[in-house]
Amino acid sequence: MASRPSTRQRLLTAARELFYAEGYGVSVDALIERAGVAKPTVYAHFKSKDALIGAMLEAASQQWFADLDTELKRRSSDPHSRLLAPFELLTAGLPDPAYHGCILINSAATFPTNQHPAHQALAAHEQRMLDLFERLATEAGATSATGLARQLLVLYDGLKARGLTDNSGAFAADVRAAVIALLAAATGKHPDPSTPAVDAELHV
Template identity: 70%
Template sequence: MPRTSPARDRLLKAARELFYAEGYGVSIDAVTERAKVAKPTVYAHFKSKDELIGTMLTAAGEEWFTELDAELDRRSGDPLAQLLAPFDLLAASLPDPAYHGCILVNSAAAFLAADHPAHQALAVHDERMLALFERLAANASAARPSDLARQLLVLYDGVKTRGLVDNTGTAAHDARTAATALLHAHADASP
């Protein structure tokens, strides 16, 4: 189990803020300065900058799923509303001039090696989203839940990628409309 401490939490928060705003050229010194910890504290918690990045991305993904699970609970009993929840959450805080895409997608694009922790974090996130979309599609009576789940994942990832050039939330609203149309098409399709 990972060690938790206020210093570790501050490091993860500082890393997330700086890497998202400025990219991965940000030095560990800048992260420690923002977190108000000594440099050795980083290496007491993380073996390397890459491990810090991977841990930070995993934490960001967990934060998303915690928020999404709470939203799904609020929409309990309404399968269509639950299926659309990820798109609604993506749009909820937009427009935001500081938003420039998903930190997981951006990080995987920044590190081209497939074995980098950024790729692993994105892969885990997308696998979880795919499984969730499949469950939600089945609950919404889609004829082929796994097909619909893959299509919804493409829409979901597209919204996050569009954030690089459009921070208005329009893409999330468009994806929500497309997701509704896909669900209706899958509900009308025979198995």
């Protein structure tokens, strides 16, 4: 029998669900009702609402990388296809009327100061993605892995931002074509177009 999520995990899950669906005007009372905890419990785990937001975003990023790692392992025999994995994972569950973009980007845009935990979570996520793209580009034989990684990160961010106004996933094919073109230019080879589609519900 699966163990019951910890109190902290229930708070993080409730925060992600409510903040993503309704925005950051959601009250602490609504959070504790969704999580099934008492109000003092919230502040026993998080010193402020901003601290809760930061922890929630960090958890969302960690979950994304866990899912992505699983997908990369599935494609371990094809280094070119591995570079497509982040883009295909982002749109695997689309169309989805409940999807309205990346929670990390949306959160950072909500809070204007770079010192807010939302900006810090996004910056850490972006650096980790840039490092991953560079590693995957090197494995794929790119002549300039650093340059290709930066180009891929721009496409990755664009794909996530596009989801803010279009949850159909129709734009995913255009991004995939762009990634393949960049990869072909950098390596002289094209990814295998027959790579099986991913099956995931998480969008970061």
